[in-house]
Amino acid sequence: MQRISLAHGEGGELTHQLIQDIFIQSFGHSEQTQFDSAILAIPSQTIAVTTDSYVVKPIFFPGGNIGKLAITGTVNDLAVSGAIPHVITSGFIIEEGFPIKSLKEIVNTMAWEAERAGVNIIAGDTKVVEKGSVDGLFINTTGIGVMQKQHRLKPEAIREGDSVIISGTIGDHGVAILSARNELGLLTDVKSDCASLNHLIHELLEEIKGIRIMRDPTRGGLATALVELCEDFRITVEVDEASVPVRKDVQGACDILGYDPLYLANEGKVVIIVDSNDKQKALDILKNHEMGKDASVIGQITSCHIQSGKLLLKTAVGTTRRLNRLSGQLLPRIC
Amino acid sequence: MQRISLAHGEGGELTHQLIQDIFIQSFGHSEQTQFDSAILAIPSQTIAVTTDSYVVKPIFFPGGNIGKLAITGTVNDLAVSGAIPHVITSGFIIEEGFPIKSLKEIVNTMAWEAERAGVNIIAGDTKVVEKGSVDGLFINTTGIGVMQKQHRLKPEAIREGDSVIISGTIGDHGVAILSARNELGLLTDVKSDCASLNHLIHELLEEIKGIRIMRDPTRGGLATALVELCEDFRITVEVDEASVPVRKDVQGACDILGYDPLYLANEGKVVIIVDSNDKQKALDILKNHEMGKDASVIGQITSCHIQSGKLLLKTAVGTTRRLNRLSGQLLPRIC
CATH class of the missing domain: 3.90.650.10 (PurM-like C-terminal domain)
Incomplete structure (x- = not known):
């Protein structure tokens, strides 16, 4: 299969395969396998949370792509708040017919950028909508960072x-x-x-x-x-x-x-x-x-x-x- | 203004007004006002995190709307993991021309459902895309729940x-x-x-x-x-x-x-x-x-x-x- 089909978003066998072949391949296994949520220990009880949807057009541009932007944007939102970025969730809304090769490239960029920044990508979600219902691919990322007392902004x-x-x-x-x-x-x-x-x-x-x-x-x-x-x-x-x-x-x-x-x-x-x-x-x-x-x-x-x-x-x-x-x-x- | 325009998503004056008039009106002020992220204290160092994008069609249906679904879906993902839902972030991707009245209704439903479930909505994001680039409105919600030892699933x-x-x-x-x-x-x-x-x-x-x-x-x-x-x-x-x-x-x-x-x-x-x-x-x-x-x-x-x-x-x-x-x-x- 070279393109995303609606069935990739139905929650059944093809969704399972997409997650296995593309997302887990790049992002690795999370603690999520047994639960509907990722369960994780965090090194502080004061956290920073930020969310952003990315709809950049075009999806690939000089210096990056929508996936790189999603990771760096979320990492930076946390960092400027004085938090140490810890984990990022990612939600994909994909247009039917989107090339799987492009999706892989974007997901790989995200994995690479997350590693560079030192954050784990956890708890993803994938929705597929009919051709014409979304312009290619949108990504939402939510980041959780850990606040450190000595880094408190004043x-x-x-x-x-x-x-x-x-x-x-x-x-x-x-x-x-x-x-x-x-x-x-x-x-x-x-x-x-x-x-x-x-x-x-x-x-x-x-x-x-x-x-x-x-x-x-x-x-x-x-x-x-x-x-x-x-x-x-x-x-x-x-x-x-x-x-x-x-x-x-x-x-x-x-x-x-x-x-x-x-x-x-x-x-x-x-x-x-x-x-x-x-x-x-x-x-x-x-x-x-x-x-x-x-x-x-x-x-x-x-x-x-x-x-x-x-x-x-x-x-x-x-x-x-x-x-x-x-x-x-x-x-x-x-x- | 009765409809969403592209300028509502530009991050400038109109975005500011949209956030003030619709989101803060319904969701209340978060801790976010001074930072790019919401900073919050959580009553545990073990948390559950889940993310979902909602693309339901039609946006309004018997028994609910996309906003109610976004809150209940995220609350339930956390709850079935044994976590107590604590906070939810919301990211909106809105089509240019979307009726502001409908947006208000959806946002109000979210606020109401969040209150019923006992969660706070924090750290929102709004993007607006040109007519035809998204089918009306998509919402991403990410939820953070607090794990309790005595509720551990086995x-x-x-x-x-x-x-x-x-x-x-x-x-x-x-x-x-x-x-x-x-x-x-x-x-x-x-x-x-x-x-x-x-x-x-x-x-x-x-x-x-x-x-x-x-x-x-x-x-x-x-x-x-x-x-x-x-x-x-x-x-x-x-x-x-x-x-x-x-x-x-x-x-x-x-x-x-x-x-x-x-x-x-x-x-x-x-x-x-x-x-x-x-x-x-x-x-x-x-x-x-x-x-x-x-x-x-x-x-x-x-x-x-x-x-x-x-x-x-x-x-x-x-x-x-x-x-x-x-x-x-x-x-x-x-x-």
Whole structure:
């Protein structure tokens, strides 16, 4: 059989075979074999839980595929919360006729990326729907992480003068997806930055006590992530546009198409608010990693405990303007 | 705004509003507000985790909707594993143009069912895809339950003579879905049995020490669930067809359409293997509940420690035949 059929999703013999041949083959046996749920021991009673559905289009893109994105996205959500990613569940919704070869490739990528990140994939689910009822393949991943007391983030300690750091160039994922869709009308070499940041973030949390809070600037981009931080913690963040790292080809694509890299999705970046006394140490650690080599201090907290938080951008020409979260439609199905 | 637009899934202002107006309105605030993950304390270090995607068609059916199914299905998966359901995550994939009124109704049903089952809904996610890329609405739910030592299931204690109990009539969900699709060509009053069984199962586990293992016979029906038990634990189960409870109208629909109720999905039933000394006590507890009032002993374990498990059916006419798991295509998108 070369393609997925509806019967693969019926819960009977073919579902059994699909699970045996593809999922268990790649993900290994879980504790789940005897039960409807995976039963597992976890090294803490405080856990972090996150869930995401992935509907990226196209499913394969420069720098990754939907499976890699599902693992790295979930790992990063846990990591920026200060948790150590522990296990991930995966739910597949597959269109009838989907090539089994592609499914295998995606599942193998997930297994490989999970191993790199040090998480186990447990408790999967597979549904198959008729041709036309879903666009190829969607994946949901839910991650459970373990909180460690010594890694507790301290957003309550945010104060004026704290630094804002981004771990690298922004907008790469967004432009890679646009490019893969041939929506650019031009060729770029930009690859998605999608990567698991948990080991890098773990090192930062081990070494630096002054980290207040972190976010992964995915859908909605860096600007939206920062606006949310400003609102959640009632602070003003001032970003210096000139210090925000953007690849030349990403900026070029944005200039042509009228996009702002600040609003384009990233899938392997973290934005960090840190005590300014620790900013150099944080930068040193980041730059020592492949994934953080373009890290940059991009701004600071200019006021705290205000009524409603706001994000300000100091532009290259010296003016300051307020940025809001992404409004309206920019790029559907970016992740 | 009356319909979901692509911009509702972009992670910006409209996503924010959708989450505020619909999800937080119904599900309440989670611990998630400050982080990318929900951070929570759990009362045990042994947990059960399960995940399921729901693609049922139609989304609304007699006895429930996709949201009720997502909660009850996940609650039941945890409960039959011997876990106390604790939290559920929910991921929504919504088709552009989906009516906001329907989304609200579904989300409200989920909130209501979660409250009834005693679980919190945490850590949601919303993606919106273009018209035609998904059939209305799919939901993924992942559940985390807490294991209790005194409720540990003991499949290793299964022995010859153990009883097999089903908690009520089978095939109701399957026929209700068929009926809602107008595929029957006849009208039935059959409602889906979809319901959270965790309180009932909790009482069984509190009162009866001889429960070996449980399963919820969903996709693939009672026969597939029993075949899996037989294979997993290398036992022979002999089921007496005459004692399997089937509603008359369900049997009638099956007779007309050529379906076997043993393979039709159930969404509010549990099959239990129990020490035969405890079978009467288990029946008494079940029959004392609305959801277990039609419970019946349907068979027993006739051999253990065999090379490969098998399920035998003693038919009404006195013959015995072997049943396999569902093979091929029966009813796509039943859950």
